[in-house]
Amino acid sequence: MDGYSLTKRKENQDMLNLDKIKFWSSLVLFASCQTNEIQKNEKLLLIKSISKIGVNAYLDIQKNIEDSLNNWVKNKTPNSETETIYSYKVDSLLCINSFGNRLITCIHIFGNQHNSRSDDLIYFYGENIDANWYFFKGPCLVLPRNLYSKDTRLPLSYQQLHQIALKEIYSGYLKSDGEINEDWFTSYFEGVSWGLFEDQASEDSWLKGRRFTSKREFYEACHLEKVRSNWYGFKKDSVVSSSDKLK
Numbered sequence: 001m002d003g004y005s006l007t008k009r010k011e012n013q014d015m016l017n018l019d020k021i022k023f024w025s026s027l028v029l030f031a032s033c034q035t036n037e038i039q040k041n042e043k044l045l046l047i048k049s050i051s052k053i054g055v056n057a058y059l060d061i062q063k064n065i066e067d068s069l070n071n072w073v074k075n076k077t078p079n080s081e082t083e084t085i086y087s088y089k090v091d092s093l094l095c096i097n098s099f100g101n102r103l104i105t106c107i108h109i110f111g112n113q114h115n116s117r118s119d120d121l122i123y124f125y126g127e128n129i130d131a132n133w134y135f136f137k138g139p140c141l142v143l144p145r146n147l148y149s150k151d152t153r154l155p156l157s158y159q160q161l162h163q164i165a166l167k168e169i170y171s172g173y174l175k176s177d178g179e180i181n182e183d184w185f186t187s188y189f190e191g192v193s194w195g196l197f198e199d200q201a202s203e204d205s206w207l208k209g210r211r212f213t214s215k216r217e218f219y220e221a222c223h224l225e226k227v228r229s230n231w232y233g234f235k236k237d238s239v240v241s242s243s244d245k246l247k
Contacts, residue, residue, distance in 0.1 A: 042093070042166055045173055048180060049096040058094060061103065061126065061133060065090050068135050069107065072230065079137055079230050082120070086111040089158060090124070091165055095173040097185045101128040104173075104188060106165050107137075110155035117152045118144045121165055125188065129220050136226040138188065141168060190215070194222045 050058050069090060072080035082088075089108045096103050102125070109120035123138030145152040148160060156164075172184040195203045197218045200211055206225050212218035 044178070045093060045095065045166075045170060048174065048178075049094055052096045052098065052100040052180075058096075061094060062090070062092075064133060065094075065105070065124070065126065065135060075234070077230055077234070078232060082109055082122070082140075083107070085113055086116070086120075087155070091121075091162060093162075093165070093170060094126075095170055098180045098182050102126070102185050102189055104169070104185065106141075106169050108158060108161040108165075109140075110161065112153065112155060116155075117146070118142055119156045119161060121161060121169060123169065123188070125223075127189065127220070127223050129224065134223065134227045136223060136230065189223070190219050194219060 073083045076084055086109050091106045094103050094105045105124050107122040107124050121141040125138055126133050126135045172181055175181045197215050
């Protein structure tokens with residue numbers, strides 16, 4: 001369930017979540033002097049993100065991220081080893097880029113399996129390619145509990161991890177003038193770790209002779225290859241869409 005086409009939601013679907021987001025959005029405009037800076041910042045990030053794709057699409061994407069992650073875990077795919085061992089939850093904030101076709105969020109990893117004394121935040125990316133959203137994971141931020149809590153036996157709470165994500169992961173989303181920082185997205189989606197557009201021959205292990213004259217198309221191909229790797233080892237070794245079922 002890595003890719004899907006956005007469809008019209010039923011009128012009664014996720015109404016509670018919809019009302020919650022509308023409420024948060026209204027608070028951005030009427031924030032009281034009692035609201036702290038972290039809360040103000042979170043609301044600004046949320047309203048900026050929603051403004052690029054709309055509330056319904058935002059909720060659709062959230063649901064499909066959760067479905068994709070749960071599907072990976074259910075099938076024990078190679079990229080979900082951590083989530084099959086520890087408890088996990090998708091962060092509530094999606095950072096959407098200026099063009100509405102890329103997103104960055106994170107997965108909370110917590111639990112006390114194997115006497116763990118740390119929790120994690122895993123970068124999680126999405127990209128809309130040819131009207132379908134595809135999802136793939138990024139690097140992991142390890143969080144020793146002793147830096148945030150006296151009792152290292154207890155996992156950090158969702159709110160603690162969310163606050164850390166706001167500071168450590170999402171801080172680059174907006175520029176100082178409040179506009180979306182597209183360079184921040186470029187650094188994650190087109191960095192050298194994906195390969196070099198100028199040296200495509202070095203990527204022939206998967207390009208297999210293909211060559212791209214457009215950077216956008218080259219990196220989209222890189223990302224789709226990453227999505228395919230989510231399902232390596234399965235009979236259906238391809239990009240899996242929301243209508244696909246493993247056989």
